[in-house]
Structure formats: structure tokens, C-alpha cells
Amino acid sequence: MVSACILICCEAGKYASVAEKVKGIKGVKRAFPACSRWDVIAHVEAADLKALTNTALEINKLSGVRATETLVEATL
Numbered sequence: 829m830v831s832a833c834i835l836i837c838c839e840a841g842k843y844a845s846v847a848e849k850v851k852g853i854k855g856v857k858r859a860f861p862a863c864s865r866w867d868v869i870a871h872v873e874a875a876d877l878k879a880l881t882n883t884a885l886e887i888n889k890l891s892g893v894r895a896t897e898t899l900v901e902a903t904l
Contacts, residue, residue, distance in 0.1 A: 829874070829875065830875070831873050831900075833869055833871055833898075833901075834884055836866060837896070843861045846890060846892045849892075850868060850890070855872050855883045858870065884896060
């Protein structure tokens with residue numbers, strides 16, 4: 829199991845609709861707007877890195893998304 833945060837930069841005024849769309853994607857546990865350089869943060873769980881990559885690509889293709897950055901949680 830792989831956990832990650834996907835940081836999402838949105839087009840102006842699109843953060844609320846993007847957050848709602850992201851919540852409907854398989855593997856997304858939480859998605860919420862943020863007041864920072866990134867507009868939406870999504871907490872994601874996936875079976876492996878390939879599945880995580882597919883989820884990140886799906887988010888990146890959404891209307892209103894300008895860019896994403898994926899932070900993979902390290903297990904110690």
C-alpha cells in the first residue's frame with residue numbers, strides 16, 4: 829500500500845469544483861481546499877506506485893487543474 833498527498837494548482841476560481849471532482853476518484857480518501865501555493869490537497873492510497881501514478885494522471889487531466897505535485901509518504 830502506498831500513501832501520498834497530491835497537491836493541486838487550479839485555474840482561478842475552480843478550486844471548489846476541482847475538490848469535488850477529486851473526491852470521486854478511486855483511491856482518494858480526502859480532498860479539500862487549502863489557502864496556500866496549492867489550491868487543493870488530496871490524500872490518496874493506492875496498491876502500488878503504478879496505481880498511484882495513474883491516480884495522479886487522472887487528477888491532472890481534470891478540467892480546471894493547472895498542475896499537480898505528488899508527495900509519497902515514506903514508511904520507516
